Amino acid sequence: MRKIQLIAQRELKERISSRSFLLTALLGPLFVLGLVYALFSLGGSEKQHWNVLIMDKTEIMENKIAPKQDPRFTFHFINEFVEYDQFATLEQFKDYDLAVLINEKIISNKQVIVSYRELPSESIxxxxxxxxxxxxxxxxxxxxTDLxxxxxxxxxxxxxxxxKNTSDPKNEINHKAAWVGYVFGIGILLFVFLFGxxxxRGVxxxxxxxxxxVLLASVHPRQLLTGKVIGVGVTALVQFVLWGLIIGVGLYLFRQTFFPDLLDPTLLVEQMSQDVAQQALDKFALTARNYNDFVDLVYRDIHFTxxxxxFVLFFxxxxxxxxxxxxxxGSAMGSESDGQQYIIPISIVLVLSILSGYYVIxxxxxxxxxxxxxxxxxxxxxxxxxxxxxxxxxxxxxxxFSLFLIFLAGFILFRLAGRIYKNGILQFGHRLKFRLIIRWLKIS
Amino acid sequence: MLQLEGIYKSYYRQKVLEDVSFDVPSGQIIGLLGPNGAGKTTLIRIINQIIEPDKGYLSLNGKRMTSEHLKNIGYLPEERGLYKTMTVENHALFLGQLRGLPKNDVQKQLDYWLEKFEIQGWRKKRIEELSKGMAQKVQFICTVLHDPDLLILDEPFSGFDPINVDLIRAELNAFRVAGKTIILSTHNMKSVEEICDRAVLIDKGKKIMEGAIHDIRSENKEGVFSITFTGNMIAFATALWAGYEIISKEVHNDTTFTVYLKMRGENEFNDLLTTLLPAVKIISAQEVLPSMEDVFMKKINAGKEVEHA
Incomplete structure (x- = not known):
């Protein structure tokens, strides 16, 4: 165990002190933050104006809404209840973006359902x-009351x-959330490829x-491989932590400095609730242009913990x-350039994994x-x-169960890799052939 | 010290070692000799437990070898490398600790060797900043850092200039004096003659000869004598008649020569001296033992002839 630790420590020190590690650890998250900043700043595709249909069967609202006009909304009233699928499909409702259902017992149950064709941002x-x-x-x-x-x-x-989404009122299709997972999944594969x-290259x-x-005269091949894999793996985790910290701090700073009002809609509502509502509306109309789905995605939809x-477990x-x-x-290569041809199939498998995610979405x-x-x-x-x-x-x-399977498969493959490593690491000058790998696999 | 008993090793049905057995006594330097592909490196890897024999066993100090014994062995392979981005100190710490030495002891040993080789200034240098010879020295230090009882050196002099060859040779002698055992695999037969006590010759995976260097050379002598004299070469040749055969001669100056000859029939060394003394002034006369290179060539070629026959 001590020897595995020494080998892992050496790997970790060497990788962490390398220029490429520092560049990746700093430039990677900065690039991500730059992208996030650009997407925040460029503003979004969100609609500037929303047609709202208020379904008020008992006419409790008396076909009236806010005393002052809001340039973002036009309210329409209808004295009947429209089903989701009707709202979604009927021609007569196609010009309405949002439907607000005022139920008959709203005074007591305080429940309001809003169905949308396109999810409005948090601020809207x-x-x-x-x-x-x-x-x-x-x-x-x-x-x-008399108050x-x-x-x-x-x-x-x-x-x-x-x-509720008008075409998915039970919220069964959540593509936006799925894309978040997809980005995380691709992140896993990219990191796996990078550190793989x-x-x-190290081997x-x-x-x-x-x-x-020289090393094999002191340690068993399996210890050497284990130490190396652990060392590089810990390097990857350190890289994650740095990325997480830099991106986390960056997002926090964005929220606090560049986009404070933009990203805190409750602040705006509080402002509006006072008598300066109109003033706030004017201000808001300007900043809201920048508010888009991406902001919601980053600050609301991702359950980071x-x-x-x-992410770490699957990685x-x-x-x-x-x-x-x-x-x-690496261990089976006869020369340093010999194994390049075998990287292509692994890359193809990784690309197929990415495509499979697209399919699952x-x-x-x-x-x-x-x-x-x-x-x-x-x-x-x-x-x-x-x-x-x-x-x-x-x-x-x-x-x-999926985690269990991937760890089990990883363990089995790691055992096989250890066998090839042991038999191939001291073979030099040959051309790497699949037949040779099979032969090494057979030797215990 | 080290015993090898009936070692067999095959790769993919090709025999690499076949029934190799020999003893390596304590406090001696053993030359492990053989042509390329004879199986020396495989044998060395087996001793270092890098690979396992198919059959046979090894014992160290009377006990069957286990991984525990690795800390008593220092190994310098022929194709040796270092991590180029590491400093000399970090490299020594890494390899020393892998051999089971505590960090503080590695530091002390490193201080000792850097001082001994007068290279204290190298401690913080990265390996890639060193020349090939300098890196070889670092490799040697890393090999002996944990003060092993058994040193296995594969072509230890390659890459060194003559001054450093002498330096390393002196260190090996010092190790021998200190009671350490050294297995030296080399193609440099002169080195074998100069520093080895014993030799084992391997060819095509089999041990074909083993013994003390002097005994090996004596056993393979061919009755050649060298006579160095001053006088007349014609008088020398005339004095020798049918009982001797001149093989070659070296002319030192007009009157001084060294002649190599063989005796025929029943003649002995004393007869030769009796014959020559009246004719020339003898400076030295001795029986010539074959060099290890001659023995090596003779044995390997004999093997080839048997194979062809």
Missing amino acids: QRRLIYHVERRFEEIMVKQF EVSKFREIKQSMNFSF MTIL AHEKSNRVVE NMLLF LGAYFFYGSFFAMI YHPQTSLAEILGYLPFTSPVVMMIELSRGFSEGDVWKIY
Whole structure:
């Protein structure tokens, strides 16, 4: 164990002190932050104006809404209830972007359902809530109290708004969340490829400069391989931590400095709730142009704790799994350039894994998607997608089972890699052929 | 010290070592000789437990060898490398600790060797900053850092200039005096004659000869004598008649010569001296033992002839 630790420490020190590590650790996250900044700054594709249909069967709102006009909304009233699918498909409703359902018992149950064709941003949602709530404050004060509106506001109960996709009211299709998982999954594969190549180059280099023979006189080949894989793996984790810290601090600073109002809609609503509402509306109209889906994605939709935890776990599984392949090739190479041809098939498998994720985003309920979630080649991407979509309570076992499978496959492959490493590491000058690898596999 | 008993090793049905057995006594330098592809490197790797024999066993100090014994062995392979980006100190610390030495002891040993070789200034240098010869010295230091009882050196002098060859040779002698055992694999037969006590010759995976260097040379002598004299070459040749055969001669100056000859029939060394004394003034006369290179060539060629026959 001590020897494995020494080898891992050496690997870690060498990798961390290398210029490429520092460049990747600094430039990588800065590049990501630059991209995020650009996407925040460029603003989005969000609609500038929303047509809102208020379905108020009992006419409790009396076909009225906020006293002052909001340039972002045009409100229309209808005195009947329209089903989701009707709202989604009927020609007469196609010009409405949002439908607000005011149910008959709203005074007591405080439930408001908003169905949308395109998900409004957090700020637009807040604005809509603001308008509807203000109207109900007026109604409540008028009908049930002798209080001033401002006094009533202090004691009132908030209403519960739920936003539902008109074509997916049960929220079964969540592509945006799936894309978040996809990005995390691709991140896993990219890191696995990056650090897998580090293993391959390290093994091939030790072999070609013959330092390996000196090492093997002190340690068992399997210890040497284990130490190397652990060392490079820990390097990857250090890289993750640095990326996480830099990106985390960057996003925090974005929120605090560059885009404070943009990213804190509650602040705007608070402002609006006071008598300076119109002023705020004007200000908001300017800043809201920049508000887009991406902001929601970064600050609202990503459950960083869960995603990062499983990102690391799936990375480790995939790293052992794919890293074993890279170690096999590195140790079996007859010369330092010999194994390049074998990197192509691994790269193809990695690309196929990325494509499989794309398939799962659009065909989530298929049996193929289920299988891809368990295959060690594809499970890191597929399971990150599934995780970002969310598992129902009864399905949580799937992610743990998938993790178990990838670690099991990684362990088996690592054992086989150890066998090839042991038999191939001291063979020089040959041309690497598949037949040779099979032969080395047979020798225990 | 080290015993090898019936070692067999094959790669893919090709026999690389076949029934190799020999003993390596303590406090001696053993030359492990053989042509390229004879199986020396495989044998050395087996002793170092880098690979396992198919059959046979090794014992060290009477006990069957295990991985525990590795800390008593220092190994300098022929194709040796270092991590180019590491400093001399870090490299020594890494290899020393891998051999089981505590960090502080590695530091002390490194201080000792750097001072001994007068290269203290190298400590913080990266390996890539060193010349080939300098790197070889670092490799030698890393090999002996943990003060092993058994040193296995594969072509230790390659890459060194004559001054450093002498330096390393002196160190090997010092190790021998200190009771350490050294296995030296080399093609440099002169070195074998000069520093080895014993030799083992391997060819095509089999041990074909083993013994003390002097005994090996004596056993392979061919009755050649050298006579160095002053006088007349014609008088010398005339004095020798049918009982002797002149093989070659070296002319030192007009009157001084060295002649190599063989005796025929029943003649002995005393008869030769009796014959020559009246004719020339003898400076030296001795029986010539074959060089290790001659013995090596003779044995290897004999093997080839048997194979062809």
